Amino acid sequence: MVPAFLLMLREGLEAALIVGILAAYLVRIGRRDALPKVWAGVVAALVLSVAVGIIVVVTIGDLPGEIQDTAEGVAGLLAVAVLTWMLFWMRRQGRALKGELEHNVDVALTTGSTAALVGLAFVAVVREGIETVLFFIAVISSAGTGLPVFGGALVGLAIAIGIGVAIFAYGVRINLRRFFTVTGTVLIFVAAGLVAFSIHEFGEAGVIPNSGVAFNFGGILSETDPLGSLLAGLFGYRAKPTPLEVVGYLAYLVPVLTVFVLDGRVPFRRQPAPA
Amino acid sequence: MLRRARLPLASVLIGGVLAACSSGSGTPGPSSGVGGSGQVVNVQTSEFRFDPSSITLPAGKVTFHVRNVGSAEHEFEIFKGEEAVDEIEGLVPGLEKDLTVDLPAGTYSIECRLPGHLEQGMKATLTVTP
Numbered sequence: 001m002v003p004a005f006l007l008m009l010r011e012g013l014e015a016a017l018i019v020g021i022l023a024a025y026l027v028r029i030g031r032r033d034a035l036p037k038v039w040a041g042v043v044a045a046l047v048l049s050v051a052v053g054i055i056v057v058v059t060i061g062d063l064p065g066e067i068q069d070t071a072e073g074v075a076g077l078l079a080v081a082v083l084t085w086m087l088f089w090m091r092r093q094g095r096a097l098k099g100e101l102e103h104n105v106d107v108a109l110t111t112g113s114t115a116a117l118v119g120l121a122f123v124a125v126v127r128e129g130i131e132t133v134l135f136f137i138a139v140i141s142s143a144g145t146g147l148p149v150f151g152g153a154l155v156g157l158a159i160a161i162g163i164g165v166a167i168f169a170y171g172v173r174i175n176l177r178r179f180f181t182v183t184g185t186v187l188i189f190v191a192a193g194l195v196a197f198s199i200h201e202f203g204e205a206g207v208i209p210n211s212g213v214a215f216n217f218g219g220i221l222s223e224t225d226p227l228g229s230l231l232a233g234l235f236g237y238r239a240k241p242t243p244l245e246v247v248g249y250l251a252y253l254v255p256v257l258t259v260f261v262l263d264g265r266v267p268f269r270r271q272p273a274p275a
Numbered sequence: 276m277l278r279r280a281r282l283p284l285a286s287v288l289i290g291g292v293l294a295a296c297s298s299g300s301g302t303p304g305p306s307s308g309v310g311g312s313g314q315v316v317n318v319q320t321s322e323f324r325f326d327p328s329s330i331t332l333p334a335g336k337v338t339f340h341v342r343n344v345g346s347a348e349h350e351f352e353i354f355k356g357e358e359a360v361d362e363i364e365g366l367v368p369g370l371e372k373d374l375t376v377d378l379p380a381g382t383y384s385i386e387c388r389l390p391g392h393l394e395q396g397m398k399a400t401l402t403v404t405p
Contacts, residue, residue, distance in 0.1 A: 007365050239390035
């Protein structure tokens with residue numbers, strides 16, 4: 001029961017985190033009206049996941065590894081692109097603020113921007129959704145698994161969603177400056193984790209070579225442990241990454257974090273930072 | 276304590292569809308080490324090994340029916356040298372999953388690369404003959 005719980009927690013968090021932050025973000029920039037579109041995107045992603053999962057199992061039995069891995073890699077990079085765009089957009093918006101901070105800023109959101117954010121939610125949920133559906137189907141059709149495994153997985157999923165909801169609730173309550181700072185920092189680490197994840201998936205698909213072991217924290221914290229699962233789901237933690245994955249992670253993290261930190265502790269201030 | 280019986284209706288329906296369309300991969304049981312083209316090889320994972328730990332097959336299409344009889348999560352990954360061929364992830368205790376691959380002749384290894392598993396010997400050899 002516990003391994004199934006941790007697996008679903010890990011998988012579910014990857015999507016729940018992004019959707020939770022996204023929803024809070026829309027509320028804080030005064031674009032609550034875009035929320036229904038995000039929920040529609042999430043529901044569409046869930047429906048699509050169930051449909052694809054059932055069709056796959058009934059026809060070819062399972063998704064070919066290469067296709068699945070390549071799709072996951074592409075989905076990961078798409079998420080990195082949109083998250084990075086969100087980060088820098090927040091930074092620009094913050095700079096444009098004058099005077100005292102409102103509870104929420106009120107920002108114009110172009111159709112393209114809304115589409116990008118809804119698209120992010122959709123892709124994040126579909127990516128995990130199809131894997132999750134295939135997993136539940138495997139659980140149901142395995143003779144050796146019963147209610148404990150199914151229930152454990154369901155609870156893991158529920159808790160992941162609960163954490164996403166909690167993140168949303170926290171994000172809409174804290175003051176705006178802190179929201180931008182905290183969200184920005186978290187998103188940088190999430191995006192860096194997704195870069196490493198995409199490298200891993202493309203490596204498994206055979207698109208790029210990705211061998212070797214940079215370090216092995218398996219003895220200290222495996223991603224199948226409870227804390228490891230949390231870190232894996234939220235920040236893409238891996239106990240035994242390849243050198244390329246570490247390079248990719250740092251290649252994103254260091255420059256982006258530097259730009260944000262150099263700009264001042266918060267992603268925005270009244271004057272530009274000294275050159 | 277909850278009994279085994281009651282799964283949601285949708286799951287029962289899905290299960291029914293699966294049963295009807297199942298390609299009859301057979302019941303998991305004592306593992307066989309040899310297969311033919313298009314045949315099924317039963318493999319069991321546990322801490323920290325594969326059963327069988329040595330498999331010989333003729334080249335062609337093979338379905339690995341992998342069942343986790345251990346108490347930890349495992350993976351079933353086929354490597355040719357350092358190149359990943361295909362894999363099953365997320366194999367929680369009790370779970371069975373199939374992996375169908377078309378294998379050309381050569382020497383492969385089957386590994387679980389979850390942290391600590393390979394180090395504790397979770398590896399099998401796979402020889403595919405022409």
